[in-house]
Amino acid sequence: MPKPPPFVGSDFTVEEFTEIGAILSAAGGMIVEHYNAACIKRRIALRIRELQLPGAVPYLALLRADADEVQRLSALLSLHVSMFYRDPTTFAALRSLLAERSQARPQRWWSAGCAGGEEPYTLAFLADRRPVLGSQVEIVASDVSLEILDKARSGVFNATHLSKVSAVEQARHFSVVGRDYQINARFRTKVQFFQHDLLDAAPYPAADLILCRYVLIYFNAAEQEEVLTRFAAALPAGGLLVLGRTETLRDRAGFFAPLNAQERIYQRI
Ligand SMILES: C[S@@+](CC[C@H](N)C(=O)[O-])C[C@H]1O[C@@H](n2cnc3c(N)ncnc32)[C@H](O)[C@@H]1O
Incomplete structure (x- = not known):
């Protein structure tokens, strides 16, 4: 037949x-x-x-x-779907946690799987609102897709990506370009984008805060555990890891203590 x-x-x-x-x-x-x-x-x-x-x-x-x-x-x-303040309660919880921490040395925050840049630019907004704590924040952002990184660097978004940005921040941080919005140069220069495949064997950059949200869902269980193990190695004791609301630590929970389990915010032990 x-x-x-x-x-x-x-x-x-x-x-x-x-x-x-x-x-x-x-x-x-x-x-x-x-x-x-x-x-x-x-x-x-x-x-x-x-x-x-x-x-x-x-x-x-x-x-x-x-x-x-x-x-x-x-x-x-929904490969590259993202938005500013995706899951606003997660960013509110993260903001409170970061405000409580006073760091003597510069911090590196890493958005791993950053898509069009909404997530690392949201981090840049958080850094901007932080009370002065005597430390600098460097924000780095990576994705496997070169194409989406180009888009992220351009900093141009349509209105749907900004639906969770307050009117005050919209006015302060964006310029209207035709029907779109471009994030101001002050924030564009604050985020350094680079191509990085989380499944590649090359070492991960060290970071004090890692956001890896709605990325693990693309990987099988063994790959997720490998990536989580490597995040644990990239973070110092006390460093923070934030996952997407539908993602879990699987059997790598031993590396991390939950600080806010519902928002998937964990601290490296
Ligand atoms: C749904 S978006 C998530 C964007 C952002 N983290 C958020 O929560 O809004 C998933 C991103 O993961 C990226 N990605 C998929 N596989 C990856 C890999 N192996 N290494 C790095 N990034 C990857 C995709 O290119 C996509 O931009």
Whole structure:
């Protein structure tokens, strides 16, 4: 018998695609309706073929049974999605924690997997608001994608990325450029962007605070544990690690004490 053709995006029935959208949004993932349906279908079909499944029916069965696959799909569909103050309560908690700490020596904060730069620029806002504690802050930001790093360096964002920025900070930190917003040069020069693959064997830079949010979800369990082990090596005792709200320390919890478990803020032991 000839092999059936590979599953492609246009093979989804309306019901199948609707159910996948409902599963993703119930898990706090992307709202599928906000995006181009053909493009999303194509990417889900790619995932189905990657898993060597024959079509949408067995993939839906997998999604219903396996929360990790729902997270993985959500990550694959929202590769570079980010925004300023993503999860505002996390940044509020982080700001309070940082304000309590007085450091005698310069600090390095690292946004690992920084996408378009929203996260490290948010750190630059936090550094700007810090009471003077006698220490300088250097902010570095990395991503595996050169293309997204170019975008990050340009500092130009559309309004949806700024929806959690207060009106005061919008006016103070951005200039309007056509329909977009460009972050002021004072902050653009504050963040140093560099290409870095977290799965590469090269050593990680040392840092006092590491944000690695909504990046581990792209990796399998062994890769996540390897990355977490290397973060532990990059941080001094007392250094901070912040993960995304859907991410965990897996079995690397022994390296870290939770400072705010709900916000996924941990301290290196
Ligand atoms: C969903 S974005 C997260 C952005 C930001 N951290 C946030 O929470 O808003 C995930 C980013 O991780 C990056 N990424 C994926 N695999 C990576 C890797 N192996 N090393 C470094 N960055 C990676 C992607 O290019 C993407 O920009």
